[in-house]
Amino acid sequence: MTGSVTLHDVARRAGVSLATASRALNGSANRVVGEALRERVLRAAAELRYSPNAHAQAMARRRTRIIGLSLHDIADPYFSAVAAGVMREAETHGLLVTMASTGHRPGAETDYVGAFRRHWATVVIVVGSRTDDRAATDRLAEELAAFEAEGGRAVAVSQPRLPVDTISIDNRAGARDLGHTLHDLGHRRFAVLAGPADLLTAAERVDGFREAVAHRGGRLAPEHVVPGPFTRDGGYAAMQRLLDEEPDVSCVFAVNDVMAVGAMAALRDRGVDLPAGMAVAGFDDIATLRDVSPALTTVRIPLEEIGALAVRLALDEGADRPRLRRVAGEVVVRASTPRLPA
């Protein structure tokens, strides 16, 4: 990058030293720069369209104003909602966010956290939820610990067992509440599209739902719990497999909205009338999906708020860390789960 104007140029044009120029521009603490000089410097800077080099500042100050955000897939509305919250909050603090999509690749999070560490990010936020690969989790934990040891602040969202502040979505309680609600609507025979086996978030939702069913004296048959990717197509395929077994079921719970919508498509393609022929419920309350028809019963998670909270948590100089914040979901009943005629 050639030709950029440096502080040196500004100082020369204003006829002052580098030190004075620097002080004039950032109004350095416990040091006053004469009004006249400050004026001169500011004017010179403006005339030259000077903008300080962020890396040089980072070197000298030994810190930056960037947030590193690692998530699975920005195209997934779940993650983009969280990202939106992070970015909104970041902006109010004058922070820039650099983002990485791990694409569900195990280990990628650790690599990216490493990159953020190399960049002296002030804050790193990882949102995910892998649970199976214990070794990978340990390496991530180690990397995050190193990052915090160097003065950074990390927050994990939906990613337990990490030695940093974490925000935990109460998946279990949300799914349980949903289960009870569906039971109250008269449903007794359930199936679950369970999502990926290795995703803790998915597992918790299944468990919570199972608890509710059990609590009401029912039982979730193992063959009615079908796994699959956390995507629209995953939901579609899982629903097809389920239908192939001709299950005796009146209501299917997909552990996220995206899958639920895929499941609805599969049902329709098989000629099932919705919502009369089958009730469908999801999880997350993705904004973009609120207008599917029939409108989806789901558990609302304040995703954007969670993103903002992550930033605030990281910036908050509280003691006794790591801290844990639980955020609850709220069942929203819509048209996709009508009351079952007795």
Next chain:
Amino acid sequence: MTGSVTLHDVARRAGVSLATASRALNGSANRVVGEALRERVLRAAAELRYSPNAHAQAMARRRTRIIGLSLHDIADPYFSAVAAGVMREAETHGLLVTMASTGHRPGAETDYVGAFRRHWATVVIVVGSRTDDRAATDRLAEELAAFEAEGGRAVAVSQPRLPVDTISIDNRAGARDLGHTLHDLGHRRFAVLAGPADLLTAAERVDGFREAVAHRGGRLAPEHVVPGPFTRDGGYAAMQRLLDEEPDVSCVFAVNDVMAVGAMAALRDRGVDLPAGMAVAGFDDIATLRDVSPALTTVRIPLEEIGALAVRLALDEGADRPRLRRVAGEVVVRASTPRLPA
């Protein structure tokens, strides 16, 4: 950030000089480091868990491996699709992307490009489409020019009149094709939910559609072109206003899918049967929205591919810049626009 291990530590532990350590680690060009030494250095680095400081490298090399991406709103699926493409392609090149949501705030893009410039980003990508505020556009153009003058590469998506490589979605042709298709389906009386007046993307889509209608000997009545925000609620409200006028219309074209879905919700709330009572078409073919019902007729834009293309374009050392790439849309007819019975 204290306690981080530096190259100095590595060099000392390996018993070599800084220069050698550096050379051993980056295998510097036209310079060979003895195998034994290189081994020693690598081992020392691994033992110390050394990771180079990105800012120091940036300072010394005078460039970085980051892409600055500015867009309106990451929570909007249109933008998150483009972002996903950018990030996917960035990763294959070992680039990190730092992202900014302008939140539709005029001038914010310029501020963020300035920030990216300060960071010596190698590439800046702005995706947007404001057209009304000429002064703002000029300032953005100026900032981008300065950025490129300093050796960076910028690409604009859907943002014309900028002195950099730009990717232009052929909104006009897409909307025209859609108009013809709808006409072929027997529709004659159209309304348009036109989106924000100041967004070029929206304006072009309206124009293209209008052209098609005119070409077939029809006419789009001004009161049937209703503006509004580019959002679900914008579509909902616009549709309501339209219905309040009790227009003699059989088909409404919302200039993006998100609005189309909002419009469908409004129609349903007014008791209109879909798709029989009113045909609805959108634009973009947002993946998350493919399963609304009735399935939405729309114009498919390869958004993710566009994001990836932007990165490739920026990295491509082609001559005769600025270059212009047009990408076309493709009409996808689905259930929301049935053939009108003659």
Next chain:
DNA sequence: CCTCCTTGGGAAAGCGCTTACCGGAACGGT
């Protein structure tokens, strides 16, 4: 009138890295 603060500016030492540039050693050709 001298000393001691206080105020405000400059010189210079880094921050952690890359990369000319320099120089010693080993080697081959004559």
Next chain:
DNA sequence: ACCGTTCCGGTAAGCGCTTTCCCAAGGAGG
């Protein structure tokens, strides 16, 4: 045996900024 050449390691000069330390000048207090 001498003189290029190569090879390969070290020394040091930055990259653009902040910040400590030092110093000059002016004012207050004795």
